[in-house]
Amino acid sequence: MRIKKHPILEFKTGKIVKFTFDGRELEGHEGETIAAALHAAGIRTMRESGHLHRPRGLFCNIGNCSSCLMVVNGEPNVRVCVERLREGMNVETQKGKGELK
């Protein structure tokens, strides 16, 4: 959900790019964070915890807390709250600790 109109802010956004989330094709703005692009598409669940398999989302949004770790282009444990969106990124829900390849 994007903000359509704001009384004091104008949002400068990058060009529209395509990326995939768990195989689904989505669009976002280049240069915004992956977390922001997912939220804009209404997606708030980013990973499954390791022990109790509970859903986890964004918490701090500035790279401190490790709540939003996802698999991006095959690499696990990417903090999507600070990782910028690029054309063609493959973003996946991380289950557990992530596999190192």
Add this chain to the structure above:
Amino acid sequence: MNKTADYVIIGGGVIGCSIAYNLAKKGAKNIVLIEKKYLTSGATGRCGAGVRMQFGTETNCLLAKNSIEMFENLEEELGYQDSIEFKQGGYLLLAYTEKMVEQFHKNLGVQHKLGIPSRWVTPEESKEIVPHLNTQGLLGATFCGKDGHCNPFKTTDAYAKAAERLGVEIMTYTEVKQLLAQDGRITGVETDKGVIETPVVVLCAGSYSRDLAATIDIDLPITPERHQILVTEPVEMMQGPMVMSFYHGLYCQQVPHGSFVMGLGDPNEPKEYNFNGSWQFLHEMAAKATFLLPPLANLRVVRQWAGLYDLTPDRQQILGSVPGFEGVHLAAGFSGHGFMIAPMTGKLMAEHILGEETSLPISMFDFSRFARGELFVEPSVV
């Protein structure tokens, strides 16, 4: 607070707690264990906690083999409700020079005589065991699937809790200032909380054993040497064995939690009580580990720390009594491989202290070997 005890054990690492448990199990009473900070605050809590049978001398092989068999059943033996996280993923010891190949084959000979299930593996077989291993320059390796890794905090906790259930009193945040002796006989220890009178002191305080022994004019040839370790973020399990290279002076293990724990041996480490990590270690460790195990380059380091080896001239522990001095027993100078032999060491020391015949011979580890010039060299240590 002045009190008396039949036995005072100094040092709350895995060795001290194992000795305390074994003494109490044999029926000894009135045992006090003194630790200047918290249990595992010294070398135990800072060690790599690898556990292996693959040594080069028969005595060490036996100590380690017996200990591993004890680790396998330790939770049951100690009535521990938690887990010591013993992971038997093996040890892969890498050989890079002809001399190493020769030595490893010699070691295998010693190990096989004692029934240790180790074997020679080719570089190709090494890669099957650790698929992400870079085999460049590798001539071969030895592998023993019974080797592995434990959680040093929980192992010590298990011993301490079992010892306490058997009546051992554990005093943490209590520092021994000096040993008290008269006419060649121990009479007690002076702590920052008062004097404890005792006829028997067991010294297992790592490097600090040297300083404490000096208070009764015993000169232990123990030198503290800093060693450093780092731990990475966790990922799903991908590496079964501990990978160890004497050539690179490196070991690297994935613990059950998923983190990689790794360390380096560096001859230039300061020989003093220095617990500060260095940036050179972080740099060198990262370079060497990512050469040997390339995918690890994508892992974040979450922490680095340092601990002290209690180094002796032959890198072997000192076990036993002090000739001409009554009531002092030593279990110190483990030189970086104390954790893995703690179960058997505790048992042997308890037997020795109570004057029983020891289950394995320990005379080659006695304090007098330095005076006799009979150093006991172990070829396979980092």
Add this chain to the structure above:
Amino acid sequence: MRQIEIAIVGGGPAGLAAALNASKLGAQVILIDRNDYLGGQLIKQTHRFFGSKQQRASERGIDIALELANEVMANEKIEVLTEATALGHYEDGVLLVEQAGKIMAIKPERFIVATGGAEKTLLFPNNDLPGVYGAGAVQTLVNVFGVKPGKRVLMVGAGNIGVIVSYQLLQAGVEVAAIIEGAPRIGAYWVHAAKVVRAGVPIYTRHTILRAEGEGEVKGAVIAQLDDNWQPIPGTEREIEADVICLSVGLTPLTELLWQAGCQMTFVPELGGNVPFRNEQLETSVPGLYVAGDVSGIEEASAAMMEGALAGINAAASLGYTSDTLTADRQNVLDQLAGLRSGPVGEKIRKGLAQCSL
């Protein structure tokens, strides 16, 4: 090995002010930040600041960030390293920094830590569900990226951040169901609180959250009234429909680098947690290591800028740099800081600082 006069970690208000003030006296500075931009958390602060003209009152954080960042980027005495992480400060005085997969050893003569703070969380069942956010997280999402966290928000905490973020959510077109506050009084300045109250948002003081509701994501929350001992009063539970729960329960200093560097630390609840001991120069127990901003105790951005200026001036002056107005400049900053911390509003900070002075 890079030699430099002053290294600063953290490019938020404190770090930027430190860099500008140190370089103004003539010192060569390296400024390190892990983000790919400068300004820290100022970039999401769209409200007007309080205080005097000198403290940039009535300006918005977002504008101050831009102005300071531009000034720093244009300053040839300041080298800026972004997307760079400070790994540690070692006993030989070396600062290890990682940037783009490369490790750099930098040896600064003086070192200023301005790493800021992190949001605290609150214990309640389901506090890990997607839809539970720190208030600052939501502020970043809304004000920096123009994206809504959900449709209807329950804000937990009626301090300045909770109330300001609630108002900014309203500006963004997000509904705010209620603001709850455990204390008997609203902590925010009344100017801010009045705006949300006028917009029809109820503020329930002496209330807490008992649990978040929802399978998979937040669908609502159960709140309850508290008695004078901060215990929930049975029978006062009520359900709030909301798909976002925002926690605005304070910040805690990000002190990892200080612990690692061996600074003497102490727990001061008034300052948000563990903080370093420091002298009036803002130098810690490690000689040559200075602190500024939230890392030395949670305050507001204006105080962070003042502390940054002070640390920058002191670090440069200790290297022998000086100016005709040095003493007056330093006194001016000290006076402003004293002003910010004066009166009943600053009482908590004053009490906190008294516990960590060297």
